[in-house]
Amino acid sequence: MKDLISLGLDFGTESVRALLVDLKGHERGSSVVGYRHGQITQKLPGSKKNLLPDFALQHPRDWIDSAARAIRQALLSAKCVPSEIIGIGVDFTSCTMLPTKSDGTPLCLLKQFAAEPMAWPKLWKHHGARTQADAINALAHERKEPWLAHYGGTIGLEWFFPKVLETLEVAPKVYAAADVWLEAGDWFVWQLVGGSAKELARSTCQAGYKAMWNRQHGYPASEFFRAMHPKMATIVQDKLPGRFLAPGELAGGLSASMATKFGLRPGTPVSAAIIDAHAGVPGAGASEPGTLVMVMGTSSCHMLNSDRFQAVPGVAGIVEEGILPGMVGYETGQAAVGDAFDWLRRTLGQSDFSALTRMAAKIPAGSEGVICMDWFNGCRTPLMDGTLSGAFAGLTLRHTPAHLYRALLEASAFGVRWIVELLREHGVSVNRFVATGGLPHHNPLLVQIYADVLGESISVPPSKQGPALGAAILGALAAGKAVTGFSDVEEAIRTMAAPPRIRRATSTIKPRPGQVKSYSNIYPRYRQLANMLQQLSQG
Known part of the structure; x- marks a missing residue:
């Protein structure tokens, strides 16, 4: 009988980790591959112009290419075959975000925007949106926005909408050309499963912690966005398509093209994404x-x-x-x-x-x-x-x-x-x-x-790869009870991250x-x- 193994992909600031874990919590194989371009903080690829000091960007192709190498190396180290992989979980730095076209193509990969910093993915530590964050906070307090209570009364300059507003104010052509704004974790899952922009899976974790969204009321009202900037009045309807899924919920099956690139089985269940640090909670048991x-x-x-x-x-x-x-x-x-x-x-x-x-x-x-x-x-x-x-x-x-x-x-x-x-x-x-x-x-x-x-x-805990283990647990949850036998999240965590041998260690x-x-x-x-x-x- 073949083993049942879940794949956790942990996207950090400098590299991606692929971890293969069986349903009893044994780590079967892993690999870490650095991003070719690392953190882009000095110059854009192919450019001689210096970026501003607070800029921190990344290259979206690095995420796909590094993940492909890491997965193949992990499979080799585990002596694992694709049919044994029952699910894929993804955690990602946040708020790392980017603008794309309706088919998911990042604007930075289009010739007309390759030299424009605002078209590139902004890494979580990008601090170019200071004035925009201040303006959003001031407006929210002036309007007594109820969602502020979910964020301790202040939103951060690393968050989603300050970075969007920064782009609109600094590079309005980029904002106008963007059909979709989304977190990098959601973009990566979208690339894995394919489908239209309307079908892309937006993580409730990423949206809830970094984009002023909650289950009761959704995003802030259009009146708030209009007050932020007139051109943002309908941003939710126009540039934030998709459906909301919690981490561990099924986003879709791995597409044939990505299965070929990664050396995996087409149709492998893929979980909605989670923020990397948050994945450390189930990963720590x-x-x-x-x-x-x-x-x-x-x-x-x-x-x-x-x-x-x-x-x-x-x-x-x-x-x-x-x-x-x-x-x-x-x-x-x-x-x-x-x-x-x-x-x-x-x-x-x-x-x-x-x-x-x-x-x-x-x-x-x-x-x-x-x-x-x-x-x-x-x-x-x-x-x-x-x-x-x-x-x-x-x-x-x-x-x-x-x-x-x-x-x-x-x-x-x-x-x-x-x-x-x-x-x-x-x-x-x-x-x-x-x-x-x-x-x-x-x-x-x-x-x-x-x-x-x-x-x-x-x-x-003994595992040095807590977030990756947490991502793997989410991948197992996406596979479903019929495959794993797990009746709920707590059972999956106890079995994969906190069995007796791990508690003893x-x-x-x-x-x-x-x-x-x-x-x-x-x-x-x-x-x-x-x-x-x-x-x-x-x-």
Whole structure:
């Protein structure tokens, strides 16, 4: 009897990961392939003109080509045949979005728009829409828009409609030429299953957290969009076609052309997409309310399911069934984590993290007076302000690169403590902590500092590919009960991500009482530095 295996595709900032998992949670094969063009932050392909400093774009062909290579390599490593693949799940960075024609062709691939930056996919970390986000927030507050309560009172500059408005104001010809605006995750699923624009599957996760959409009321009213810009009055009807599906719901079967490209079976069920960090929740085996899943990578997203809706200022999103069915999903986050660590390493002239980490581990809590603010790519939660910047304070001539590095690690942990305090202060229970993604496995010092700063134990599941595992679980759900035998989402998560052998292999990082006390005394300094920097930014 052949095995039943699900394929999870995890699209990150620099690469895509293909993971093959059987229905008992055994990881059978995987592969990671980088994008040929990586992050496009300096010049467009084939252009000599510099992009503006806040720009971060990507090449849509990279997503298809890299996925094809990763899937074929994973199949080889698993010694798996296409007929064993019963479903495909997709997670993607968000809000990474793009304009296309009605047949799904990205505008940047058309000759007349190849040299226009606004025609290219905007990566999640694209920060060119600052003024547009400010204008949208001001308008929403002026009109007392009810959907603001779902986003802590503020939408972010990385979100969907600020980027659309930026395009309309900066490159109106691109806006006019776009038949469809959509998230990259939804675009990729569309490419997998084919069909018309009216049939494309829009993820309720991506729309709910990044595009001001909710199940009760849909998008904001046309009057709001008209007030944003007259040409956007009918954007929902004109440029946002498709149907809404929750992650795990069947978007369609793999098309024959894509099956050939990927080496898979035509008709293989494909799930609607999910945001990469959100996929880390099922991937970490967390199906119960009150568990904060910290998906730690280039940036960090902290996901939590609750049995109730509570308005919390500064959260990135509160979406009913945004993560798992039957629960309210809360998203908070930090805009710079792994990339801030790497930026500091490069700035300090260090070749790798190993020596830096060994030296930092010998430095006591508080980095001997050095305090850091980790807003090196703006602040998500709790301030939702991408214009804020980071800082180091307390430096003297006796301090070393290791002091700066440890101070940055501590700042990241202080940021999480602030987030947890915010949730609890507004009636959202946080009872358990899980760390997943690449960083918890590569940087145990960081997880220990988090535990000490929070005064809480942190579980680290053995899988180093939490989001990809979560995507694979969604692929299995798309295949249906008749194929998998799973009666609901919770059973799929328990069976594939949290069977007894995985629970036994999960490590628990416990707080050290002496360090907890030290950090409780240092944490107020972090908050004082935050207040000072916020006041400086306001002039």
